[in-house]
Amino acid sequence: MNSRDRLRIAIQKSGRLTEPALGLLKRCGLTFRQSRDKLFCFGEGEPVDLLLVRDDDIPGLIAQSVCDLGIVGRNVLAEFSLARAAEGAHLREWRALGFGRCRLSIAVPQTLDYCGSWQLAGQRIATSYPTLLRQWLDEQGIAVEVVTLAGSVEIAPRLGTADSICDLVQSGATLAANQLQEVDVLLESEAVLAGAETPPTDERGDMLELLLKRLDGVIQLRESCLLWLQTPKDALDAIIRKLPDGAQPTLFPLAGQPDQLMLQALCSGEVSWRRMEEIKRAGASGMFVVPVEKMLA
Ligand code: PRT
Ligand code: ZN
Numbered sequence: 001m002n003s004r005d006r007l008r009i010a011i012q013k014s015g016r017l018t019e020p021a022l023g024l025l026k027r028c029g030l031t032f033r034q035s036r037d038k039l040f041c042f043g044e045g046e047p048v049d050l051l052l053v054r055d056d057d058i059p060g061l062i063a064q065s066v067c068d069l070g071i072v073g074r075n076v077l078a079e080f081s082l083a084r085a086a087e088g089a090h091l092r093e094w095r096a097l098g099f100g101r102c103r104l105s106i107a108v109p110q111t112l113d114y115c116g117s118w119q120l121a122g123q124r125i126a127t128s129y130p131t132l133l134r135q136w137l138d139e140q141g142i143a144v145e146v147v148t149l150a151g152s153v154e155i156a157p158r159l160g161t162a163d164s165i166c167d168l169v170q171s172g173a174t175l176a177a178n179q180l181q182e183v184d185v186l187l188e189s190e191a192v193l194a195g196a197e198t199p200p201t202d203e204r205g206d207m208l209e210l211l212l213k214r215l216d217g218v219i220q221l222r223e224s225c226l227l228w229l230q231t232p233k234d235a236l237d238a239i240i241r242k243l244p245d246g247a248q249p250t251l252f253p254l255a256g257q258p259d260q261l262m263l264q265a266l267c268s269g270e271v272s273w274r275r276m277e278e279i280k281r282a283g284a285s286g287m288f289v290v291p292v293e294k295m296l297a
Helices: 018-027 055-063 074-087 130-140 153-159 173-177 203-222 233-242 273-281
Strands: 007-012 032-034 040-043 048-053 069-073 091-096 102-109 124-127 145-148 164-169 180-189 191-196 224-232 248-253 260-268 285-291
Touching (some): 007 203, 055 069, 074 191, 124 130, 124 153, 130 145, 153 164, 153 173, 164 180, 203 224, 224 233, 233 260, 233 273, 273 285
Parallel strands (some): 007 048, 124 164
Antiparallel strands (some): 032 040, 040 048, 102 164, 102 180, 224 285
16 A cells, blocks of 8 residues: 555646646645646645646556546546456546547548448458457447557548548547548547545545545536526516526525515526526516636535
């Protein structure tokens, strides 16, 4: 057992996940003093440090207990977990973080009139995710030659080194630029907080618990807002019916106006102009929507 008393989180050193991961940790109240080589950042307030590495190294660092946690794409975590399952490297997705969204998909030439995965039989498919692809092909019962490439997968069909590809897709622009079409989705991905299957039993476990609570607050309020309005008592039912689904209203009396109430509702998601206009038509006045800064359930 590792005897560190500070929690260590691995994040991507430089890439798509770096800024959003740092931003998220900051909103959880974690601040870091950056070391000169920028590989290790010492946590200033809480006993939590950062290791800045290539995203592909993150699951391995957790499996070796060099780090306790990591912020990494589900695609990278899933490929690692599947490839290393036999060795007992069990990692856990503690939380989905809502950024870095993409999907791991099969893409075939646009010229192919695609009707189903059986058409891939006998093809060469290029990918950086050979284990996830193999699993999917086995589920489909198709025999295919998997060509493993470290990068630039999307140009393999044009170079003649593969017929189709299995790669990450976000907007689809890269596929279109390479005359490919997305035909099957193997995995919906986003950045996740990954860690060992069982949390550390020492102080780091307590810190993990605290971090998860703060993360839940941050994730929940990222999509939350507070709606305030004034309503005549006799319009209250109609107004409550117009509130967004799941809104939790609280009522306050208004001094000197016995037939009026003040309503406050925590809403998950945006409150649209259209919705506000409907609520106003139901009788509300003095309506405003404010963002939520911090939340602790
Ligand atoms: O240096 P290091 O190894 O750390 O970085 P990297 O180059 O391997 O990773 P990076 O920064 O490109 O991606 C990190 C993670 O971001 C991935 O593991 C995914 O979880 C997530 N992510 C989200 C993406 C994309 N969206 C994405 N669009 N990762 C890669 N892409 C690439 C994709 O491979 C393809 O080439 O972007 C292209 C497709 O994008 P669209 O918008 O044209 O469809
Ligand atoms: Zn990488």
